[in-house]
Structures are given as C-alpha cells and as structure tokens.
Amino acid sequence: MIYNKNWTGIRNYFLQWRKILKSSTLGTGVCFHSIHSKQPEFNTNIHTLLFDDFQKLILRINRVSKILPADEYLEAVSKGKKRITTICFDDAYASIKEQAIPFMLEHQLPITIFVNSSTLQGNLLWRDRIRIIYHEKLESDFVQFIKSKNVFIERNLYKESKQPQINSGLIDSVLSQFLELRNIKTPTNLYLSQSDLVLINESNNVVFGNHTHNHYLLSSLTREEQKKEIQKCHEALTKLNIKLSNVFAAPFGGYNSVNATTFGILEELGYLGILLTNGLSKVNRDQIPNKFKIKVANRFLP
Numbered sequence: 564m565i566y567n568k569n570w571t572g573i574r575n576y577f578l579q580w581r582k583i584l585k586s587s588t589l590g591t592g593v594c595f596h597s598i599h600s601k602q603p604e605f606n607t608n609i610h611t612l613l614f615d616d617f618q619k620l621i622l623r624i625n626r627v628s629k630i631l632p633a634d635e636y637l638e639a640v641s642k643g644k645k646r647i648t649t650i651c652f653d654d655a656y657a658s659i660k661e662q663a664i665p666f667m668l669e670h671q672l673p674i675t676i677f678v679n680s681s682t683l684q685g686n687l688l689w690r691d692r693i694r695i696i697y698h699e700k701l702e703s704d705f706v707q708f709i710k711s712k713n714v715f716i717e718r719n720l721y722k723e724s725k726q727p728q729i730n731s732g733l734i735d736s737v738l739s740q741f742l743e744l745r746n747i748k749t750p751t752n753l754y755l756s757q758s759d760l761v762l763i764n765e766s767n768n769v770v771f772g773n774h775t776h777n778h779y780l781l782s783s784l785t786r787e788e789q790k791k792e793i794q795k796c797h798e799a800l801t802k803l804n805i806k807l808s809n810v811f812a813a814p815f816g817g818y819n820s821v822n823a824t825t826f827g828i829l830e831e832l833g834y835l836g837i838l839l840t841n842g843l844s845k846v847n848r849d850q851i852p853n854k855f856k857i858k859v860a861n862r863f864l865p
Contacts, residue, residue, distance in 0.1 A: 582865070583620075585843050587628040590640050592649040592862035594816070594840050597656040598663040609694065610864055614662045620865055624648060625672065632770055633675040633810040637836035640860045651838065651862060653677045653774060653812055654688065655755040660763065668766050676763070677774035677812040680799035682754035688778045689735035692742060693721060695749060709737050727819055731779035732788065757803060764805040772808035773797050773834075780815055782822045790828050797832065809835045816840025816862065818850035826855040838862055 586593065596610040597603070598617050612620075624630065628648040631639060636649035650667065652659050655678045667674050679688055696705050697720075706716045714733060716723045724734050742749065755763070763769050775781070776795040784792065793811070800807055811829055813821050816839045829837060836858035839846065843863045851859055 582843060582863070583623050583627060586624070586648060586863060587646050589843065589845055590645050590647050590860075591843055592633075592636060592651060592838060592860055593624065594651045594653055594812075594838075594862040594864055595659070595663070596652070596654055596864075597658045598661075599658050600662060603658070609656075609691075612865065614666075617663055618666055621650070621667070621670075621672065624650075625670070630672050632673040633772060633808050633812075633838065634770075634835070637810055637838070637858045637860050641836075641858045649673075649675065649862075651675050651677060651772075651812065654679060654778065655682065655760075655774075657752055657755050657759070660755060660759060664763060664769070668768055671768060673768045673770075675770050675772050675808050675810070675812075676755070676760075677772040678755070678760070678796065678800060679774050679778045679814075680776045680796040681778075683757050683760075683799060685751075686777075687749050687753065689731065689738055690725075690778060691753065692735070692738040692749070693724060695742065695747060696720070696738070699745075699747060701745070705738075705741055708741050709734070712737050725780050725815060727780065727782040727822075729783055731783050732777070735777065735779070760803055760805055764803075770806045770808045771800055772810055772812055773800065774812050775814055778814045780820055781813065781825045782820055786824050786828070789824055790832075793828055793832060809833070810838060811836070812838045813840075818847065823852040823854075826852050826857055830855055830857050836860065840864065 598612050598614055600614050628646050631647055631649050633649045636647060639647050652674060655676050682688060696702050702720045706720055714729060760771060773793060773796045775792040777792060779792055781789050811834045838860055840862045844861060846859050846861050
C-alpha cells in the first residue's frame with residue numbers, strides 16, 4: 564500500500580512538472596481561486612488548492628518562469644516572449660489572505676487579484692449560490708423551480724447554467740428567490756472585504772483587477788448589461804484608491820464566455836488586455852474577434 568501511494572505521489576510530481584514546463588514554454592498564466600491549509604467544509608466545485616501544494620507549485624514555477632504582474636505579462640506575451648507567467652487570484656476569496664498572499668509577498672512575487680465588486684457589498688456570487696444548492700442536495704428541486712421561470716436545465720445544473728443562451732442575471736435572481744423560500748443560510752465572509760483590499764494594497768507587489776460586478780457569463784448578456792457589469796466593478800475599485808491593473812479577467816474565461824461585444828466595450832473603456840482561461844494552450848485566434856487591438860492571453864487552473 565505504501566509502495567502504491569509513493570508511486571502515485573511520484574507520478575503526480577512529474578505530471579505537475581510537465582504542466583509547469585509546458586506553461587513556461589507557452590507563456591501561459593496561472594489562475595488560482597481558493598487556497599486553504601486544510602479542506603474547507605464548503606467547497607463544492609470551488610477550485611481549491613491546499614496551501615502546501617500551492618507553495619510547492621509556486622516555487623517550481625518560479626524556477627522555470629519569470630513571474631510578472633498581469634499588465635507586464637500581457638505586454639510580454641504580445642511580443643512573443645517565453646518563460647514568463649503571471650499569478651492571478653480570481654474572485655478574491657478571503658482564504659487567500661491567510662497564507663497564500665503572505666507567502667507571495669515574502670518571496671517578493673507579484674500577484675494580481677481579480678475582484679467581483681458585488682462581493683464588496685456583502686453579496687454572494689451566483690456560482691456560490693449554486694454550490695450551496697449542491698451542498699444542500701437540492702439541485703433537482705431547483706431545476707424544477709427554475710422551470711416555472713421558463714429556464715430549462717436538462718441534465719447538469721452546474722454546467723448548463725453557464726451557457727450563453729441562458730442569461731446569468733436571470734439565474735442569479737431565481738437562485739436568490741429559491742434560497743430565500745427554503746430559508747437556507749448562506750456563508751458569510753467568503754470574500755476579501757474593502758478593508759482587506761486597502762490593507763493588501765500597501766504591498767508594492769499586489770495590484771487589483773476587474774472581474775465584473777457579479778461574475779455573470781458576459782456572452783449571455785445584452786450589450787447594456789455587459790457594459791454595466793464591467794463599469795460597476797471599475798468604479799467600485801477606483802473609489803478604493805488601490806493599485807489597478809489595466810487588464811480585464813473574463814469570468815469563466817472560455818472562448819464562449821465573451822464575444823465581440825465584450826471586446827468592443829473593453830476597448831471603449833480603455834482596457835489594454837483580457838485574460839482568458841482555456842488551459843495549457845496558445846490563444847486560438849480563430850476564436851477571437853480580429854478587428855480589435857486588445858491583447859489576449861491564456862491562463863490555466865493548476
């Protein structure tokens with residue numbers, strides 16, 4: 564049994580190194596979400612890493628790639644530079660302030676934290692509402708409930724609810740109604756607060772970026788709704804007088820998560836780049852609207 568466990572550990576070690584080296588060769592960014600010292604009770608489908616694994620991964624990445632802030636990274640990628648990467652924390656989960664951020668600062672490594680501004684007002688992101696549905700084993704009940712609102716989920720609530728043909732704002736509204744009717748308590752202090760951001764901002768190696776107001780799938784929204792999502796977050800972060808990136812991180816980060824409308828709004832608002840999350844691969848230019856000058860780069864989830 565110990566023999567098998569050791570070989571599993573060795574195999575995972577080399578698989579991780581393979582990913583890191585491929586990321587370095589391609590110049591792919593790295594995206595994290597939640598980092599914990601031990602597995603949290605509420606983590607259904609949250610991209611979570613244990614801190615021990617996180618620090619080993621970062622040190623290995625730092626051995627083969629130059630870690631840059633998101634803005635410098637995107638500029639370097641556009642010039643075809645290799646062996647570079649950027650470290651991002653999307654959704655600004657509060658767990659990253661306990662060990663992950665101090666570790667990065669201790670090693671003087673730059674990070675970009677992409678924030679959903681609705682969380683700064685105490686709101687729960689709609690994807691975390693869905694995680695609560697799963698945590699409470701109520702997915703079948705919710706699928707039936709949402710049918711009454713003319714939204715039809717056939718098989719997989721988690722996957723099908725983030726499709727361009729279903730407006731994320733509508734699902735968010737129905738989720739709130741459902742949880743309120745069931746009198747289900749939702750977790751608090753799940754994200755970094757305004758005061759957290761201001762305190763973290765005191766470090767020279769941290770900048771903050773726009774991840775929209777509500778983390779809606781932008782391609783599911785109208786142009787007016789998309790612009791509101793992006794602008795509200797920009798305005799909220801600007802009011803905090805913290806260091807801001809000029810790079811936008813697309814919620815979900817797939818090619819179908821954004822569209823030409825998204826690119827047009829970002830250029831209109833003065834953003835220089837957009838980060839997607841399509842794994843260890845070069846950006847597929849056939850999937851990107853080519854009439855815009857905005858820079859594009861990929862990230863992967865370890």
